[in-house]
Amino acid sequence: MKKSKGFTLVELMVVIVIIGILAALAIPRFMGATNKSKATEFKPILKQIYTLQEAYRQEHDSYGKLTDIAFDQPSTAARFSYQEPTAGTAPTVVTTAGAGDLAHAIPAGPGLKIKTTDGVALAATDFAWVDDQGVEFAATEAIGGLASITVKAPK
Numbered sequence: 001m002k003k004s005k006g007f008t009l010v011e012l013m014v015v016i017v018i019i020g021i022l023a024a025l026a027i028p029r030f031m032g033a034t035n036k037s038k039a040t041e042f043k044p045i046l047k048q049i050y051t052l053q054e055a056y057r058q059e060h061d062s063y064g065k066l067t068d069i070a071f072d073q074p075s076t077a078a079r080f081s082y083q084e085p086t087a088g089t090a091p092t093v094v095t096t097a098g099a100g101d102l103a104h105a106i107p108a109g110p111g112l113k114i115k116t117t118d119g120v121a122l123a124a125t126d127f128a129w130v131d132d133q134g135v136e137f138a139a140t141e142a143i144g145g146l147a148s149i150t151v152k153a154p155k
Helices: 009-037 042-058 141-149
Strands: 080-085 101-105 128-132 136-138
Touching: 009 141, 042 080, 042 101, 042 128, 080 128, 128 141, 136 141
Parallel strands: none
Antiparallel strands: 080 101, 101 128, 128 136
């Protein structure tokens, strides 16, 4: 009786199917983690803006513009643009407690491909902001769910 030293076609096919199933489970999870990490870029930056604004307020008794507080926009590789609230331009946000927003984080462009949990790319309407209490909010579930922050609709 002759013993074979290789694998049968059935054994190879079973291994390929198992690898395929594992890849089908792992790739979407990896993409979800990547999107979450991209979406949370703005959180420390908004916290930095809040800290700079508070330091400015203690010296001047009012909040300043981003240029007044010596805030430097992150590099051109940033996934979000950071803007101060301007009267008459959207988005302008006031929280229910009467606290005003200090800065917005808005996706910098569609080419960045930050996708929500349902696979839709973030839009400029999916902004987040920090208020003068240091609390971060999101305007929509899309960015709030990715970044794990409170969703509060703008007024």
